[in-house]
Amino acid sequence: MKKLTTLLLAGVMVMSLVACSKGEGGNNGGDSTTTSGDAPVSPVYTVDVETLDPNVYPDDYPLIAIEDFEAAFEELAEGIYEGTLDGYQDIVDIFGVDGAYYENCDLVHNGQLYKYYGWYADSGVSVFVTFKSDGDNLKCYAYTGNGIIPKRS
Numbered sequence: 001m002k003k004l005t006t007l008l009l010a011g012v013m014v015m016s017l018v019a020c021s022k023g024e025g026g027n028n029g030g031d032s033t034t035t036s037g038d039a040p041v042s043p044v045y046t047v048d049v050e051t052l053d054p055n056v057y058p059d060d061y062p063l064i065a066i067e068d069f070e071a072a073f074e075e076l077a078e079g080i081y082e083g084t085l086d087g088y089q090d091i092v093d094i095f096g097v098d099g100a101y102y103e104n105c106d107l108v109h110n111g112q113l114y115k116y117y118g119w120y121a122d123s124g125v126s127v128f129v130t131f132k133s134d135g136d137n138l139k140c141y142a143y144t145g146n147g148i149i150p151k152r153s
Contacts, residue, residue, distance in 0.1 A: 043101035
């Protein structure tokens with residue numbers, strides 16, 4: 001069962017990365033924008049790149065201490081594996097900070113819109129979370145870590 005889940009998550013992330021790599025590929029430093037409002041679809045931080053790049057994040061992004069990030073990552077991995085995470089706010093509650101929205105990397109597949117957000121540690125590791133978007137609702141769908149792996153096997 002774990003192998004099947006791992007394969008499914010890997011497949012989703014490959015599809016996600018392929019979808020975001022259709023542009024001219026720009027590592028332009030990740031512009032950031034602050035917006036007001038409580039709606040999860042109004043990102044506090046944005047990354048303006050054409051492809052997902054785990055090393056690009058907004059200049060004003062509050063990097064998470066690595067110890068806190070590792071604990072949050074474990075909770076994220078377990079929650080997605082068990083299907084207990086519902087939406088964007090659940091992920092914000094886990095990490096303690098809003099994610100950075102990759103605004104040029106949305107993907108529509110079979111009529112479903114997917115959006116990508118990143119969370120970043122002060123040690124250079126990060127995580128991308130894929131959300132299914134339905135109007136104002138973001139449903140947690142998958143994740144991939146950059147420089148970090150869940151401790152469970």
